[in-house]
Amino acid sequence: EQIQFGYIHAEVTNHDSALLSCSSEVLTKENIVEPMRDIRRALLEADVSLPVVRRFVQAVSDQAVGVGLIRGVKPDQQLVKIVSDELVKLMGGEVSELVFAKSGPTVILLAGLQGVGKTTVSAKLALYLKKQGKTCMLIAGDVYRPAAIDQLVILGKQVDVPVYTAGTEVKPAQIARQGLEEAKKKNVDVVIMDTAGRLQIDKAMMDELKEVKRVLNPTEVLLVVDAMTGQEAAALVTSFNMEIGITGAILTKLDGDSRGGAALSVKEVSGKPIKLVGRGERMEDLEPFYPDRMAGRILGMGDVLSFVEKAQEVMRQEDAEDLQKKIMSAKFDFNDFLKQTRAVARMGSMSRVIGMIPGMGKVTPAQIREAEKSLKIMEGMIEAMTPEEREKPELLAQSPDRRKRVAQDSGKTEQQVSQLVAQIFQMRVRMKNLMGVMESGSVPALNN
Ligand code: GDP
Numbered sequence: 104e105q106i107q108f109g110y111i112h113a114e115v116t117n118h119d120s121a122l123l124s125c126s127s128e129v130l131t132k133e134n135i136v137e138p139m140r141d142i143r144r145a146l147l148e149a150d151v152s153l154p155v156v157r158r159f160v161q162a163v164s165d166q167a168v169g170v171g172l173i174r175g176v177k178p179d180q181q182l183v184k185i186v187s188d189e190l191v192k193l194m195g196g197e198v199s200e201l202v203f204a205k206s207g208p209t210v211i212l213l214a215g216l217q218g219v220g221k222t223t224v225s226a227k228l229a230l231y232l233k234k235q236g237k238t239c240m241l242i243a244g245d246v247y248r249p250a251a252i253d254q255l256v257i258l259g260k261q262v263d264v265p266v267y268t269a270g271t272e273v274k275p276a277q278i279a280r281q282g283l284e285e286a287k288k289k290n291v292d293v294v295i296m297d298t299a300g301r302l303q304i305d306k307a308m309m310d311e312l313k314e315v316k317r318v319l320n321p322t323e324v325l326l327v328v329d330a331m332t333g334q335e336a337a338a339l340v341t342s343f344n345m346e347i348g349i350t351g352a353i354l355t356k357l358d359g360d361s362r363g364g365a366a367l368s369v370k371e372v373s374g375k376p377i378k379l380v381g382r383g384e385r386m387e388d389l390e391p392f393y394p395d396r397m398a399g400r401i402l403g404m405g406d407v408l409s410f411v412e413k414a415q416e417v418m419r420q421e422d423a424e425d426l427q428k429k430i431m432s433a434k435f436d437f438n439d440f441l442k443q444t445r446a447v448a449r450m451g452s453m454s455r456v457i458g459m460i461p462g463m464g465k466v467t468p469a470q471i472r473e474a475e476k477s478l479k480i481m482e483g484m485i486e487a488m489t490p491e492e493r494e495k496p497e498l499l500a501q502s503p504d505r506r507k508r509v510a511q512d513s514g515k516t517e518q519q520v521s522q523l524v525a526q527i528f529q530m531r532v533r534m535k536n537l538m539g540v541m542e543s544g545s546v547p548a549l550n551n
Pocket residue numbers: 215216217218219220221222223224251300355356357358359381382383384388
């Protein structure tokens with residue numbers, strides 16, 4: 104059983120140089136051209152409207168040029184991260200919580216076109232708030248679709264929340280007034296009103312909504328938007344916001360195929376955040392809107408994002424600085440060796456990480472399996488060392504008896520132990536050289 108030290112060596116050294124490199128590489132006009140094209144395509148495929156894409160790509164390109172690369176991260180990966188951060192910002196950054204009235208019932212008015220999921224959302228929202236300890240009441244205001252009233256009553260039963268109905272003969276504003284009175288009598292915390300939608304935006308619907316809004320004086324006016332709406336979302340949100348004034352939006356049907364580009368338009372055209380998302384037909388399928396998750400979905404590059412984030416996380420650790428000091432004083436020992444291999448492990452399976460390390464793309468799966476196996480073997484040997492031996496590899500270098508013991512305790516051959524010991528000294532030398540190269544300002548070659 105021969106360990107492929109050569110390969111591991113290359114891998115670990117690569118990892119080290121990634122860890123240590125005070126990378127002088129930056130994003131340039133040239134190296135972002137290609138990845139920017141991919142990002143542009145991703146946005147268009149996610150149904151973000153063209154003007155938004157244009158503005159966005161321009162703004163991000165300007166901002167990206169000159170940004171330094173995180174150690175171990177390629178230009179295109181770093182760019183995706185910048186783009187994603189910008190998308191997150193565009194969508195409001197943080198989760199936007201619902202606002203509650205300081206006194207009296209909180210009133211939430213739901214608006215939106217027909218079929219977007221308003222009625223479903225009304226009941227989902229009631230359940231969602233109930234779970235937060237609030238008492239709720241629903242008002243059935245969709246007088247043009249008798250089935251909608253029945254549907255809300257059924258859903259209300261399902262989530263065990265009272266539903267105020269007044270049939271289809273009463274005007275919505277009147278229903279709103281009566282419903283609100285009822286809610287005040289019952290002393291509920293939150294009143295949610297479902298309203299009628301049309302297939303298209305029309306004046307009658309808007310006038311009716313305005314009237315209802317005037318009567319209710321709602322705390323929240325939430326526009327329900329179907330995620331499949333795509334590019335038309337911008338116009339839709341603009342009209343509703345100009346006509347009735349919204350405080351936020353709820354994006355539904357995110358469980359579908361849509362990449363959700365509509366989400367980007369909402370904030371961009373109205374300045375109002377998406378507060379919640381619906382991702383299924385069940386009553387439980389309503390959650391807060393997380394801009395970062397949405398950005399990942401829109402870009403369709405979630406893997407890259409989580410890699411860059413993990414890289415940032417791992418690289419930022421004080422360990423790295425510590426390590427740097429140790430290497431400069433040639434004290435790199437087996438503990439550091441372990442720490443590093445575990446840092447690699449933390450970043451995900453080796454196969455994924457290696458694929459992402461610049462210059463390591465051509466490694467075959469068989470080589471990776473071999474490398475993973477070798478790391479395990481090395482770990483086994485290091486674990487068989489005493490703390491003193493781990494800190495002072497020279498003890499092992501000088502004593503055949505110690506090597507023999509480690510070999511026996513770890514079930515490996517003495518030759519394997521000798522190789523490992525030789526390797527740590529080799530690594531010290533290599534790292535010292537690497538540091539020298541980096542201090543002289545040139546970029547280290549990652550491949551050997
Ligand atoms: P409204 O006309 O706006 O009141 O829409 P409805 O609440 O009646 O919903 C229309 C259809 O969309 C119904 O079949 C719902 O079950 C479905 N629906 C609503 N929200 C979601 C969602 O988040 N995911 C999925 N897959 N279907 C949904």
